[in-house]
Amino acid sequence: MIERLIHRAALSLALAGGAALLAITALTVISVTGRGLIAVGLGPVPGDYELVEMAAAFAIFSFLPWCQLQRGHVTVDLFMAPLGRRANLTADLIGNGLLTAAAGVIFWRLWLGLLDRQTFGETSFILGIPIWIGYLFAALGAALFVVVSGYTVLRSLRELGETAAQASKGGPAGGPPS
Amino acid sequence: QDVTLRLHQFLPPQATVPSKAIDPWIERVESQSGGRIEIQHFPAMQLGGAPPSLFDQARDGVVDIVWTVLGYTPGRFDKTEAFELPFMVTSGEATSRAFHEYVTENALDEFAEVQPLVFHTHGPGLLHVKGDGVRSIDDMQGLKLRGPTRVITSMLDRLGATAIGMPVPAVPESLSKGVIDGAVIPWEVTVPLRVSELVGTHTGFAGDHGLYTATFAMVMNRDSYESLPDDLKAVIDANSGVEAAALFGGAMDAGDLVGQQRAEEAGNTIIILDASETDRWRAAAEPVIDDWIAAMNDEGADGAALVERARALIAEHSAQ
Amino acid sequence: MSGIELGLLAFPVLILLIFLRIPIGLAMLLIGFFGVWIITGSERPILAQLKSVPYDTFSNYSLSIVPLFLLMGQFATRGGMSSALFQAAAAWLGHRRGGIAMASVGACGAFGAICGSSLATAATMGQVALPELKRYGYSGALSTGALAAGGTLGILIPPSVILVIYAILTEQNIAKLFVAAFVPGFLAALGYMLAIAVYVRIFPESAGQRAPSAARERWRALLQVWPVLAVFLLVIGGIYAGWFTPTEGAAVGAAGTGLIAWVNGGLNWSGLKDSILATAVSTGMIFFILLGAAVFNSFLAFSQLPQEASRFIGDSGLSPWLVLLAILACYLIFGCVMDSLSMILLTIPIFFPIIMTLDFGMTPEETALWFGILVLIVVEVGLITPPVGMNLFVINSMSGGVPIGQTYRGALPFICSDFLRVALLVLFPGITLFLVSALF
Ligand code: NA
Numbered sequence: 058m059i060e061r062l063i064h065r066a067a068l069s070l071a072l073a074g075g076a077a078l079l080a081i082t083a084l085t086v087i088s089v090t091g092r093g094l095i096a097v098g099l100g101p102v103p104g105d106y107e108l109v110e111m112a113a114a115f116a117i118f119s120f121l122p123w124c125q126l127q128r129g130h131v132t133v134d135l136f137m138a139p140l141g142r143r144a145n146l147t148a149d150l151i152g153n154g155l156l157t158a159a160a161g162v163i164f165w166r167l168w169l170g171l172l173d174r175q176t177f178g179e180t181s182f183i184l185g186i187p188i189w190i191g192y193l194f195a196a197l198g199a200a201l202f203v204v205v206s207g208y209t210v211l212r213s214l215r216e217l218g219e220t221a222a223q224a225s226k227g228g229p230a231g232g233p234p235s
Numbered sequence: 236q237d238v239t240l241r242l243h244q245f246l247p248p249q250a251t252v253p254s255k256a257i258d259p260w261i262e263r264v265e266s267q268s269g270g271r272i273e274i275q276h277f278p279a280m281q282l283g284g285a286p287p288s289l290f291d292q293a294r295d296g297v298v299d300i301v302w303t304v305l306g307y308t309p310g311r312f313d314k315t316e317a318f319e320l321p322f323m324v325t326s327g328e329a330t331s332r333a334f335h336e337y338v339t340e341n342a343l344d345e346f347a348e349v350q351p352l353v354f355h356t357h358g359p360g361l362l363h364v365k366g367d368g369v370r371s372i373d374d375m376q377g378l379k380l381r382g383p384t385r386v387i388t389s390m391l392d393r394l395g396a397t398a399i400g401m402p403v404p405a406v407p408e409s410l411s412k413g414v415i416d417g418a419v420i421p422w423e424v425t426v427p428l429r430v431s432e433l434v435g436t437h438t439g440f441a442g443d444h445g446l447y448t449a450t451f452a453m454v455m456n457r458d459s460y461e462s463l464p465d466d467l468k469a470v471i472d473a474n475s476g477v478e479a480a481a482l483f484g485g486a487m488d489a490g491d492l493v494g495q496q497r498a499e500e501a502g503n504t505i506i507i508l509d510a511s512e513t514d515r516w517r518a519a520a521e522p523v524i525d526d527w528i529a530a531m532n533d534e535g536a537d538g539a540a541l542v543e544r545a546r547a548l549i550a551e552h553s554a555q
Numbered sequence: 556m557s558g559i560e561l562g563l564l565a566f567p568v569l570i571l572l573i574f575l576r577i578p579i580g581l582a583m584l585l586i587g588f589f590g591v592w593i594i595t596g597s598e599r600p601i602l603a604q605l606k607s608v609p610y611d612t613f614s615n616y617s618l619s620i621v622p623l624f625l626l627m628g629q630f631a632t633r634g635g636m637s638s639a640l641f642q643a644a645a646a647w648l649g650h651r652r653g654g655i656a657m658a659s660v661g662a663c664g665a666f667g668a669i670c671g672s673s674l675a676t677a678a679t680m681g682q683v684a685l686p687e688l689k690r691y692g693y694s695g696a697l698s699t700g701a702l703a704a705g706g707t708l709g710i711l712i713p714p715s716v717i718l719v720i721y722a723i724l725t726e727q728n729i730a731k732l733f734v735a736a737f738v739p740g741f742l743a744a745l746g747y748m749l750a751i752a753v754y755v756r757i758f759p760e761s762a763g764q765r766a767p768s769a770a771r772e773r774w775r776a777l778l779q780v781w782p783v784l785a786v787f788l789l790v791i792g793g794i795y796a797g798w799f800t801p802t803e804g805a806a807v808g809a810a811g812t813g814l815i816a817w818v819n820g821g822l823n824w825s826g827l828k829d830s831i832l833a834t835a836v837s838t839g840m841i842f843f844i845l846l847g848a849a850v851f852n853s854f855l856a857f858s859q860l861p862q863e864a865s866r867f868i869g870d871s872g873l874s875p876w877l878v879l880l881a882i883l884a885c886y887l888i889f890g891c892v893m894d895s896l897s898m899i900l901l902t903i904p905i906f907f908p909i910i911m912t913l914d915f916g917m918t919p920e921e922t923a924l925w926f927g928i929l930v931l932i933v934v935e936v937g938l939i940t941p942p943v944g945m946n947l948f949v950i951n952s953m954s955g956g957v958p959i960g961q962t963y964r965g966a967l968p969f970i971c972s973d974f975l976r977v978a979l980l981v982l983f984p985g986i987t988l989f990l991v992s993a994l995f
């Protein structure tokens with residue numbers, strides 16, 4: 058149940074990030090075309106660079122939970138591989154635990170950064186969009202990153218439990234998790 | 236030594252201000268402290284973060300001292316923007332003296348959480364454009380120009396140009412590819428960006444006042460300052476203020492001479508618009524100043540008085 | 556413990572964490588975090604940094620080229636474009652022993668001519684070439700090694716994000732640097748193909764062979780490349796004609812390949828969804844490492860290790876050539892554990908002034924261009940040197956189960972080829988510089 062909920066949330070946010078990426082693409086094509094047609098009275102989209110930056114930040118933060126859920130972060134398996142499945146799952150558990158802590162710190166600090174930007178009224182260069190709005194969109198991904206990372210800790214625990222149960226039944230063991 | 240301070244800024248060490256103002260400033264402080272203060276200079280954002288976060292790095296104590304562009308965080312240092320308005324700046328040195336005095340007098344509330352050391356500006360910014368260049372306000376029609384600040388960008392739009400708000404490092408490539416036709420920057424900045432190799436003309440204005448300037452600050456973390464013994468505080472104090480601002484502004488002026496020399500060596504055309512043409516530009520820029528005054532009034536400050544005070548201080552220091 | 560000792564200690568600790576299967580970005584983030592904490596004696600500075608560093612890193616305009624090129628790669632693949640490119644190369648080279656691996660390298664080179672990022676080149680061509688290499692019985696080591704190395708052509712053949720950043724940091728002319736990179740980039744592609752030829756001669760069982768294609772077949776395969784060519788010309792032509800900047804070119808390229816993929820029927824709703832999700836995983840992985848590298852680099856700068864190392868080199872009174880070799884060796888060592896972009900950002904402000912004070916018998920500008928290309932190559936070697944080689948990870952993650960150890964081994968012949976090329980370019984600066992003096 059909770060698994061499906063988390064999967065759906067991470068998937069939706071990743072797709073929303075993808076939509077932002079497509080929006081960047083469209084915006085840039087329109088802006089480039091407009092700039093090429095200044096002679097006939099068109100022009101670039103005002104503030105295109107800062108819009109790209111805000112949208113990119115949203116997209117990338119939104120991709121983090123999905124990446125974590127899909128085990129997308131790079132690890133070096135070379136030296137742990139001979140130690141068997143249980144050792145590797147334990148390493149995963151520790152890694153996911155540390156990642157959850159890091160994600161928590163990232164979200165916590167991002168939120169304080171948002172409050173700073175709000176307090177000082179900083180805006181973007183051309184359009185004058187408050188910077189904290191960019192932080193707010195980013196915070197969505199950062200918050201879900203914490204939740205998903207926490208869930209992957211539980212997932213690692215469960216996998217470790219299953220392996221232990223299998224081992225006690227004399228089932229197949231060994232080899233790192235895929 | 237007793238104290239080691241970290242100074243963080245965004246330009247490479249060989250750039251004008253780091254090599255001609257910050258390094259000499261560090262030497263002065265170190266020697267006047269009798270070697271009891273050591274300042275480590277970290278150029279080019281080595282300690283991490285993006286340039287707009289420099290000010291907060293000093294405020295939050297990530298480092299002890301930063302040198303930063305106030306315009307990196309538009310909306311945060313509103314009152315300092317008076318000096319960025321069109322046709323305020325004279326020379327870098329005089330305008331820097333005036334700016335330091337202006338901030339100390341009118342805008343210290345915007346710097347309440349740090350120990351201010353130096354407030355300064357660069358020399359007069361001008362237009363650097365490919366092809367025939369800008370000989371009158373009418374030539375601005377349809378030009379794609381990179382604008383430095385929000386104020387100047389809106390002015391460029393009023394003058395009929397298309398303002399493109401791109402980061403400074405993107406300027407050389409965009410110029411060479413024709414993504415933009417020109418840029419609005421002071422001479423000093425044309426040197427590292429090699430703008431003289433990429434454009435053919437440079438357009439300045441008659442009279443004492445340049446088109447615009449940008450504002451900078453060197454500030455120190457409050458706690459780092461407060462924790463100094465009194466005699467070392469005195470050393471920092473002696474190197475803060477109007478004279479230190481003049482050091483920075485003067486370095487900018489010297490850099491401007493180099494930039495102009497490069498343009499002459501490249502065989503570029505340097506156009507100085509005559510007084511009557513300059514007046515047309517001033518008239519066109521007037522609404523930008525009015526808008527700024529109105530925006531300041533909305534925030535409860537007296538915009539007109541601030542502009543007037545800025546002008547008076549610049550006039551006073553330029554006359555000396 | 557002094558900052559420098561702490562900086563020196565960080566490298567073995569980093570490697571230990573990585574070997575314990577801690578995600579690499581996380582390992583760098585953790586060491587950077589606690590390193591700054593220890594050096595500054597307080598948790599406040601690093602916590603304050605983190606209020607803005609993640610957002611600043613992810614909203615960086617020049618870095619937004621990365622997801623765009625990844626998306627373009629996805630679209631190109633779904634539109635059959637990178638596969639057409641690969642098939643054309645395979646039709647001409649595939650019948651040789653090791654020919655499909657050579658074709659992969661050739662296709663990477665062609666892709667690198669519009670793509671400024673090694674990771675995007677590796678990811679895009681990996682998607683196409685890995686299944687084919689598997690089909691024809693290539694070993695996991697050779698397949699992943701060839702593609703990881705081929706991916707570096709994305710940086711070596713201009714346009715190149717790294718060169719742009721070098722140009723900005725050192726105040727050099729970007730166009731001249733691009734021209735200077737051209738011949739060395741071409742030599743790189745050639746050298747990788749030679750490495751494959753030698754490798755399959757020593758280990759004949761690591762590569763299969765396919766039947767030679769008929770002449771007509773070859774030309775038809777070449778003809779299939781036209782949509783690729785069209786997008787390439789639009790992007791490259793647009794960048795050189797001044798229609799747009801490289802970053803904008805990435806967006807235009809993504810739009811163009813997306814359009815072609817849609818027309819080809821490869822981009823229905825589920826295709827689009829898959830493209831986005833695949834882009835999401837790679838982007839998340841890369842930017843988490845960029846974030847970790849940002850914090851780790853911040854810590855290294857705080858420790859003053861890079862500064863002291865450069866001072867030590869500068870004061871050692873060694874001959875210019877020895878200093879150059881020492882600096883290049885530093886890059887190779889750092890490149891084993893660090894990300895190339897951050898490495899350049901951290902070290903160029905320190906190493907470049909040292910190089911410019913030394914006399915190599917060239918004008919300052921020539922020295923700067925030549926050094927830039929050498930640095931470009933050695934940091935690119937870092938992308939394929941274990942244990943932290945971004946291209947190795949990207950390709951390995953796409954390989955469907957090749958153990959990372961095999962990928963590490965597979966990269967070795969290409970690292971050797973890189974070493975030989977560096978030696979050649981150090982000994983004969985003319986290889987780098989003659990095209991610049993001919994064109995400017
Ligand atoms: Na390239």
Ligand code: NA
Pocket residue numbers: 890891892893936937938939940941942943944945
């Ligand atoms: Na490496």
